[in-house]
Each structure stands twice: as structure tokens, then as C-alpha cells.
Amino acid sequence: MPESLFSEVVPEPAEEVFTTLLEKPGLKIERIASHGHVSPAGFWYDQEQEEWVLLVQGEAVLQVDGQPDLRLKAGDHLRIPAHLRHRVASVSDDALWLAVHF
Amino acid sequence: MPESLFSEVVPEPAEEVFTTLLEKPGLKIERIASHGHVSPAGFWYDQEQEEWVLLVQGEAVLQVDGQPDLRLKAGDHLRIPAHLRHRVASVSDDALWLAVHF
Numbered sequence: 001m002p003e004s005l006f007s008e009v010v011p012e013p014a015e016e017v018f019t020t021l022l023e024k025p026g027l028k029i030e031r032i033a034s035h036g037h038v039s040p041a042g043f044w045y046d047q048e049q050e051e052w053v054l055l056v057q058g059e060a061v062l063q064v065d066g067q068p069d070l071r072l073k074a075g076d077h078l079r080i081p082a083h084l085r086h087r088v089a090s091v092s093d094d095a096l097w098l099a100v101h102f
Numbered sequence: 103m104p105e106s107l108f109s110e111v112v113p114e115p116a117e118e119v120f121t122t123l124l125e126k127p128g129l130k131i132e133r134i135a136s137h138g139h140v141s142p143a144g145f146w147y148d149q150e151q152e153e154w155v156l157l158v159q160g161e162a163v164l165q166v167d168g169q170p171d172l173r174l175k176a177g178d179h180l181r182i183p184a185h186l187r188h189r190v191a192s193v194s195d196d197a198l199w200l201a202v203h204f
Binding site for chain 2: 006054
């Protein structure tokens with residue numbers, strides 16, 4: 001049976017909610033509900049694995065090391081190479097991401 | 103730079119449009135715009151690889167071999183094991199899928 005990406009696990013979460021939708025060796029598909037929470041000041045993601053990320057709903061500003069800010073709207077997707085430092089500078093309350101780590 | 107899942111390559115396509123968003127050995131992320139086109143009568147997908155599929159936008163009815171019809175709405179996602187026969191019985195004009203083959 002299908003599950004819904006839009007169903008909320010927690011009604012009013014105090015932080016971002018990460019839900020693993022599928023996990024296999026070398027592959028993880030993850031749902032991220034931001035609830036307006038940005039990356040902590042000075043925090044950068046620096047990931048071992050490459051990532052493909054889609055903003056399914058909402059808006060966000062992504063900072064990528066050494067690049068101008070990326071303003072994302074629903075439907076925007078991009079590939080983030082392993083160890084490319086990045087952080088979420090701002091994000092709407094309803095922001096919903098799909099991340100594929102591989 | 104990000105690309106948008108919602109941008110159309112072809113204005114009024116006569117059939118489904120498949121766009122590969124990312125491809126690596128053992129992994130393909132694909133955008134599928136259905137434009138109301140169902141699987142041909144008697145046609146079943148029978149795939150070598152496992153698939154995870156998300157209906158990003160629209161509505162669809164998926165037939166999976168030996169199971170009751172699955173009515174999908176935007177946000178619904180499911181995993182389809184390799185060689186599990188399936189077909190799209192009906193689909194809205196605006197249906198947009200994200201498929202991860204692995």
C-alpha cells in the first residue's frame with residue numbers, strides 16, 4: 001500500500017523531522033519536514049555520501065560553500081556532491097524535502 | 103544550480119514524457135509526466151530493477167498484479183519490487199511522478 005509524503009508524524013514538531021522512507025546498502029531515501037527550522041548558526045552539512053535533493057513543497061534558501069545563495073521553490077532539485085559543505089539559511093514553515101543519499 | 107521538477111520540456115506532449123534527472127551505476131532518478139496517458143491495454147511493466155515511486159502531483163490508479171487497484175493522490179509513494187508486474191490504469195492530466203530505480 002502507498003504511504004503519503006504529506007502525512008505528518010508529529011503535529012507541531014519543535015525541530016526538523018527526518019523520516020527514512022527507504023534504506024538499502026548505498027541508498028537512502030529520506031523525507032525532511034523543516035517546519036521553519038534552519039541549520040544552526042555556523043553549522044554546515046559535510047556528508048560522506050552524494051545527495052540529490054528535491055524541495056517538494058515550500059521555499060528555502062540554501063547556502064553552498066563558495067557559491068551565491070540558492071533560492072529554491074517547490075519543484076526545484078539539485079545534486080550535492082559528497083563533502084560539498086551546505087546549509088539551510090532560511091526555510092518556510094511548510095517546507096518539505098525529499099533527499100536521496102547514494 | 104537547481105532545476106525544477108515542474109518545468110515542462112514539451113508544451114503539449116502526445117505521450118508520457120520520461121526525463122532522467124540523475125543516473126549512476128545502480129541508480130536512476132526519473133521524472134515522469136503522464137499527461138493523462140495510461141499504460142496501453144494489456145501492457146504491464148515488468149522491471150529488472152526495484153523501483154520507489156512518488157506521485158508528486160495529480161491522481162492516478164495503479165494496478166499491481168494480484169492486488170486491488172491502488173488509488174494514489176499527490177504525495178503517495180510506494181516501493182515496487184523487481185518483476186512485480188504493474189500498470190497505470192488511469193491518471194490525471196497533471197500527474198507528475200518521481201521514480202527512483204535501484
